[in-house]
Amino acid sequence: MKKLFAEFFGTFWLVFGGCGSAIFASQIAPAEGGQVGILLVGVALAFGLTVLTMAYAVGHISGGHFNPAVTLGLMSGGRHSAKEALPYIVSQCIGAIAAAAALYFINGGTGTGPGAFATNFYDHAVYFGKSYSMGAAFLVEFLLTMFFLIIIMGTTDKMANGKFAGIAIGLALTLIHLISIPLTNTSVNPARSLSQAIFVGGEAIMQLWLFWVAPILGAIVGGLIYKNLLQSPEKEALDS
Numbered sequence: 001m002k003k004l005f006a007e008f009f010g011t012f013w014l015v016f017g018g019c020g021s022a023i024f025a026s027q028i029a030p031a032e033g034g035q036v037g038i039l040l041v042g043v044a045l046a047f048g049l050t051v052l053t054m055a056y057a058v059g060h061i062s063g064g065h066f067n068p069a070v071t072l073g074l075m076s077g078g079r080h081s082a083k084e085a086l087p088y089i090v091s092q093c094i095g096a097i098a099a100a101a102a103l104y105f106i107n108g109g110t111g112t113g114p115g116a117f118a119t120n121f122y123d124h125a126v127y128f129g130k131s132y133s134m135g136a137a138f139l140v141e142f143l144l145t146m147f148f149l150i151i152i153m154g155t156t157d158k159m160a161n162g163k164f165a166g167i168a169i170g171l172a173l174t175l176i177h178l179i180s181i182p183l184t185n186t187s188v189n190p191a192r193s194l195s196q197a198i199f200v201g202g203e204a205i206m207q208l209w210l211f212w213v214a215p216i217l218g219a220i221v222g223g224l225i226y227k228n229l230l231q232s233p234e235k236e237a238l239d240s
Helices: 002-024 039-062 068-076 082-107 134-155 162-184 190-200 210-230 233-239
Strands: none
Touching: 002 039, 002 082, 002 190, 039 162, 068 082, 068 134, 068 190, 068 210, 082 190, 134 162, 134 210, 190 210
16 A cells, blocks of 8 residues: 555656646746746756656655556566556556646636647647647657656666666656657656546547557557666576
């Protein structure tokens, strides 16, 4: 139960901090208000900081997944028990939805249109007047999640310096958001996508499938790549 609570609170913090920054602070406020929005770089950093901080807060309890794709990717890479995968995913989704509910209450609603309430999207020119197709969105979510798993598995390898794993993983998530916020609003996390889409409904729900399938497939491939192509023989000997 402690592991499941750790995943709940970690995923809650990720959604509340990351999506909350996008909802409340990402735009430049009027100059007379004396406030400056954090924009794309700030939101990307906020997502990275949520994972970094919770990795050190509760990572030693549950492994610090906070993401169904990460759980399944680690399982494919031989780092996580298959029997624990579903309870982890349920806890992550509940934590994400609870955070989205808090954001909904604070914000007084969700807004409308693609990207509203930090939802993910494709086929809409939300940023910089450019739209990205379903295929482009699928590929970017697949590739970014694949590399995210390779980074996670590499930095948490017994042959690596694990003390700095949380920093590397948090910065990796920051980089991922810097790359893909303009493309899809960045998922690489099915729980994060689900929680926001539930409150917006409509097209956000219709497009949600991509932000489950692409990250999960990418994570599984990333886990397999690290296990079979990158993991050192010394690590394999330790595991055997």
